[in-house]
Amino acid sequence: MKLGIFGVGYVGLVTAVCFADKGHDVYIHDTAKEKIATLQSGGLPIFEEGLEPLLQQNESKLHYTHNATAVIHDCDVIFICVGTPQDTEGNADLSQVESVVEIIGKESRRDKVIIIKSTVPPGSTENMEKLAQKQNKFGNRFTLVHNPEFLRQGKAVYDFMNPSKIVIGTSDSEAQKLLCSLYKKWNAPILVTDTKSAELLKYAANSFLAMKISYINMFSQLSDKLGTNIDDVAYGMGLDPRIGSDFLNTGIGFGGSCFPKDLKALENVAAGLNIELPFISQTTTINEKQGDLFYKKIKNFCKSLQNRKVTLLGLSFKPFTEDTRSAPSLLLSQKLVQEGAIVTAYDPLVRDFPVEGVHIVSSLEAAIKDSEMVCLVTEWPEFKKLLHGDVLKLMNEPVIFDGRNMFTLEEINRASWYTPLHYESIGRPTVTSYTDNNQAANLLVKEKD
Ligand code: UDX
Numbered sequence: 001m002k003l004g005i006f007g008v009g010y011v012g013l014v015t016a017v018c019f020a021d022k023g024h025d026v027y028i029h030d031t032a033k034e035k036i037a038t039l040q041s042g043g044l045p046i047f048e049e050g051l052e053p054l055l056q057q058n059e060s061k062l063h064y065t066h067n068a069t070a071v072i073h074d075c076d077v078i079f080i081c082v083g084t085p086q087d088t089e090g091n092a093d094l095s096q097v098e099s100v101v102e103i104i105g106k107e108s109r110r111d112k113v114i115i116i117k118s119t120v121p122p123g124s125t126e127n128m129e130k131l132a133q134k135q136n137k138f139g140n141r142f143t144l145v146h147n148p149e150f151l152r153q154g155k156a157v158y159d160f161m162n163p164s165k166i167v168i169g170t171s172d173s174e175a176q177k178l179l180c181s182l183y184k185k186w187n188a189p190i191l192v193t194d195t196k197s198a199e200l201l202k203y204a205a206n207s208f209l210a211m212k213i214s215y216i217n218m219f220s221q222l223s224d225k226l227g228t229n230i231d232d233v234a235y236g237m238g239l240d241p242r243i244g245s246d247f248l249n250t251g252i253g254f255g256g257s258c259f260p261k262d263l264k265a266l267e268n269v270a271a272g273l274n275i276e277l278p279f280i281s282q283t284t285t286i287n288e289k290q291g292d293l294f295y296k297k298i299k300n301f302c303k304s305l306q307n308r309k310v311t312l313l314g315l316s317f318k319p320f321t322e323d324t325r326s327a328p329s330l331l332l333s334q335k336l337v338q339e340g341a342i343v344t345a346y347d348p349l350v351r352d353f354p355v356e357g358v359h360i361v362s363s364l365e366a367a368i369k370d371s372e373m374v375c376l377v378t379e380w381p382e383f384k385k386l387l388h389g390d391v392l393k394l395m396n397e398p399v400i401f402d403g404r405n406m407f408t409l410e411e412i413n414r415a416s417w418y419t420p421l422h423y424e425s426i427g428r429p430t431v432t433s434y435t436d437n438n439q440a441a442n443l444l445v446k447e448k449d
Helices: 010-021 033-040 051-057 068-074 095-107 124-135 156-161 173-182 195-226 230-238 259-272 278-302 328-338 364-368 381-387 409-418
Strands: 002-006 025-029 062-065 077-080 112-116 142-146 166-169 190-193 309-313 342-346 358-360 373-376 399-402 422-424
Touching: 002 010, 002 068, 010 025, 010 051, 010 062, 010 156, 025 033, 025 068, 033 062, 051 156, 068 095, 077 095, 095 112, 095 124, 095 142, 112 124, 112 173, 124 142, 124 195, 142 166, 142 173, 142 195, 166 173, 166 195, 173 190, 190 195, 195 230, 195 259, 195 278, 259 278, 278 328, 278 373, 278 399, 278 422, 309 328, 309 364, 328 342, 342 364, 364 381, 373 381, 381 409
Parallel strands: 002 025, 002 077, 025 062, 077 112, 112 142, 166 190, 309 342, 309 373, 342 358, 373 399, 399 422
Antiparallel strands: none
């Protein structure tokens, strides 16, 4: 089948490449000309694990074009995968979806099934169907379907190929048949529902995951005061299959292009219907507080950040992506720079970072050399080597603020036998070789084992 894809972000490009791998011819368009040009010249506009080899294997079935009309004329089915960013009021901005629907409506010369993969508020797919119909001068019938994605960035190819479920939102039996045949090579349960329920399902799933993170983060705040170990608490909770261990990692807070904006959009949808969603609003509040509390820990330790050499390890909102949208590193680095700290950062993938004053270097060693304090913001596996004796010694003062609880307290205690250090994390006791928190000069040199 000839499939058209509008939008080559993480969702669109992964969808395109995976469908090509299942034997379809895929025609890809994006209004960002440079993205299409990059693809045409054999490059990739985004990093996604496993995407490059799969794309290369299926090169002959992937067609990149600047010509939207050609995609509309040639393809039997069109997927809309464009962005739905947050607008100034916190609603999902549907303008990119609307402009794709409008052009399909205007240019189409035959009936068409249009599949919205972008996350859109309940009711949007129905509205888009009306919009497409309104544009059409040729008496065509447009069927709009919602087929939400549940892809984690960094694992999107794996998730697309191994989904826990496929959700098809349509009340049209022909469209249902077509979608079921498109997905027949996938081994996953297919849930068919009306478009609005499919739209709501996506928001409910994302906000539940975000709520789970904020739930454990809320307990990490209590754990900090009680002097308990939140990781042991989360681990024990997760052993109960009714709770499950996923999304119970405490930390500096969630970021990314989905959770923060989806929660806000959902709250606004509910407010428009005079419904309050306290779980959702508290999830956001706890998340924001989590970043503030991490910063306060740093501030409490240093008192003044003026001219302190601070290293950020990790800038992306999570490992295995270069995406910094709503990443906790943004607010943290802004505050550090504002307070006069000299901020150096290293991230294995991030090269462009929007906060002025953050000096990006190209290796962990270069980032921590002569540093007075390391803040671990993203749990890239590479950062585990921070505790290697030779690496830690590169720091001027081995002071670590771990925003992702990357290290166990045992690992830290062991490292502190060899290199006196100060280590603070989230919801766990501080490990310190200092007599007080004021001066690194008060370092207690422990006897080596
Ligand atoms: C999410 C959903 O998982 C996915 O199903 C949906 O389609 C898109 O949104 P993504 O934004 O790629 O995917 O990232 P995810 O892995 O869910 O992590 C989101 C944020 O939560 C990250 O900042 C991550 O660091 C944080 N997180 C995740 C935690 O703080 N603790 C956890 O236990 C899990």
